[in-house]
Amino acid sequence: MAECPVVQIACGNIEGRSCLRAKPKRSKQVFRYAGIPYAKPPTRELRFERPQRCSSWNGVLAAVEMPPCPMQNADAGKATDHLLTTVNQFDEPFSKLDEDCLHVTVYTTNPSKTANMPVLYWIFGGGFQTGGASGYDAQALCGLHDVVVVVPNYRVNIFGFFTMGRETAYPGNMGLWDQVMALQWTRDNIREFGGDPENVTIFGESAGAVSVGLHLFSPVSRGLFHRAMQHSGAANLQYIVRKEYTGALKAYLKALHITATNQTDIIAHLKRLPAQEIIEKTKSLGPKLDIFAVVVDGDFVIEHPSKLLQQGHTTPVPSIIGCNSTEGACLLRTTRPKIFFSSSTEKAWFEKAKVFMLDNMQYKLEKVDQALETVKSIYEKDFSDNDPLKWERMASAFVSDPLFLVPSISQALLHSGNGHPTYFYFMKHRMKCYYDDDFSMEMKKRDEFCECDHSDDIYFTFGVPLMQGNKSRECRFSEDEENLSVIWMKYIANFALTGDPNMGEKVDHEWPKYEPHGRLHLSVDVPIKEDDHLIEERYKMWKKTLPALEM
Known part of the structure; x- marks a missing residue:
């Protein structure tokens, strides 16, 4: 294992550590610099304030251990431990929490000013309530591709989004301002790690994808990034951004x-x-959803993203947007059961769907029964009466569509329609470790109606099937899954380099541009293929038929 070079940035010198090499023989040595402060600790008088630039330090900063995650309810994370596995190559305490959390972690193969590699800036998910930089290991993504990966922490829940109102001294969105400061830190320092500050791709999953969307709409973030990728999340979802809390x-x-x-x-x-x-x-x-999250503050979020999207106020950069096939079938049923409900019968589906429409989609009581009859008539076309899991599949799709697929498709259509290169994906791969004990005895097995769940794409984005190191839950991956990871990371690295997932390293299957007339997208499974007009009739129902009923 090669010795990790010391890097000198504006605030001082940094010592990192050498990572394990990913499994493929061509993998390069990756160096990790963890827990680099990019802002002052947001504690005491700086709690609930926007981030302030950190001070310089003397000597060499030992950036060898992953920083603590932001303050959060630790029990919320434990609720999903049995559903996920993360690679922990240095056996570090990933569950450690601290209010002093504003750090970045950088992965690189060549910390040289002249390397000029594209930068991938990852924003973690967790509903703006939980999450952290720990667990997003880039040993494979960096080791197999000439990219630099930056993973910042940002404040979540009340610590990151407390607000007393738009016109007060505490308008909110501190967690988003943290992300901006970490982007500024990346612009000012990433060249020392071998990165190109003029070629930064922001990407993220779930709330991280929503964050990417918010940066696309915010004038504050302009010029700090040059491409964008959104995995299972769109900022134009109506309920995700509020006017007040x-x-x-x-x-x-x-x-x-x-x-x-x-x-x-x-x-x-x-x-x-x-x-x-x-x-x-x-x-x-x-659980009651009495929580702080993103708010229209008039500064970072100048108006609700759905309005900004319609008005064309989006940063003109190449974009990848996509979702998984059964987003609401497993993980989110554990963390948000009031929203992502289960139903095994028609009666249960109607009862719970009605609550969902009233509470989360803000439908009028006198219109909701008529709306549900329309929904049922459309969705039953896609789910057979002979399927014993019909109502479970319908429940998953019924909730996943308006919260993930519909806003993602809307954003892709308008982004592409405004002349910006856009690529859409729909991941469908069913991971064996969740269904077959031969691949894992520790991962909780999923119901049959769950195909590709919320967050499954992260395994392939970071190349988990190709990584070395201990896992939080033991599992192994099939040869097909290893190959799919290689293919998927190639698309991502190409996009980061050129703005086109097909240009750079040769790909076996061309990813078509997503355009309003053809609506071609990449169907990600084994094998990968091209498809078109994803959930077209259901999309029209949510965008046109149901809104017309409300008039």
């Missing part, structure tokens, strides 16, 4: 026993509380 504010103040009414007194009290006490006393609010 008055209900959440009241719920948090009540849970924390804060009776002050003056904003100055409220903030002073909140800043004095230990971070863990805030987490412990507000745990019950998460």
Whole structure:
């Protein structure tokens, strides 16, 4: 294992560590620089404030251990531990939490100013409530391709999105401003790690994909990135961005026993509380969805993204957008059961679908029964009466479509229609470790109706089937899955280099551009193939038929 070079950046010198090499023989040595501060600790008086640039340090910073994850409800992460596996090549404490969390981790094969490699800037998911940089290991993505990968932490939940209102001193979205500062840090320092600051691709999954969409719409982020990839998330989803969080504010103040009414007194009290006490006393609010998340602040988010998209206010960069085939069938049923519901009978489907339409899609009570009859008539065309899992499949698709596929397709159509290169994918691969004990005895087995679940694409984006190192849950991958990972990472690296997933390293199957007239997309499975007009009739129903009923 080669010795990791010391890197000098604006704030001081940094010592990293050498990673294990990925399995393929052609894999290069990857160096990891973990936990580099990009902002001052957002604690005490800096809690709920926008990030401030960090100070310089003397000597050599030992950037050898993964930084703690942002403060969050640790129990929420434990709820999905049995559903996922992550590579932990140095046996580090990935579950460690700290309010002092504003760090970046950089992976590179050549920390030289002259390397000029494209940069991939990953934004983690977690519904803006949980998550962190730990677990996103780039030993394969960097080792097999000449790219530099940057993974920042950003604040989540109340610590990252607390707001008292748009016109107050606390308009919210600190977590998004963290992402901006980490992008600025990348622009100013990435050349020292071998990266090209003029070729930065932002990409992310779930809330990370929503974040990418928000950066595409925000004037604040212009010039800090040059391409964008969104995995299972779109910012133009109506309910994901709100105009205010008055209900959440009241719920948090009540849970924390804060009776002050003056904003100055409220903030002073909140800043004095230990971070863990805030987490412990507000745990019950998460399942009720009394939470802080993205808000229209008039600065970073100037208007709801759905309106900005319609008006064409998007950064003109090449874009990849996509979803998985059964986003709401497993993982999200565990973390958000009120939204991603289960139903084994027609009666259960109607009852739970009605609640979903009223609570999450804001349909009028007097219109919802008529809307559901329309939904049922359209969806039954795609699900056979002879299928014993028909109503489970319909429940998964019914929720996944409006929350993932429909907004993603809408964004792709308008981005492409505005003349920007756009590529769409639909991942369908069923991973063997979730169904076959020969591939894993530790991974919880999925129901048959779950095909490619929320977050499955991350395994292939980072090349987990090709990685060396301990896994949080033991599993192995098939030869087909290893090959699919090679193919998928090749598309990503090509896109990062050129803005076209087909240009760069040779690909076996050309990924067609997504355009309004043909709507061609890449169907990602074994084998990969081209397809078109994804969920076309269901898309028309959500975009035209159902809105017309509301008029």
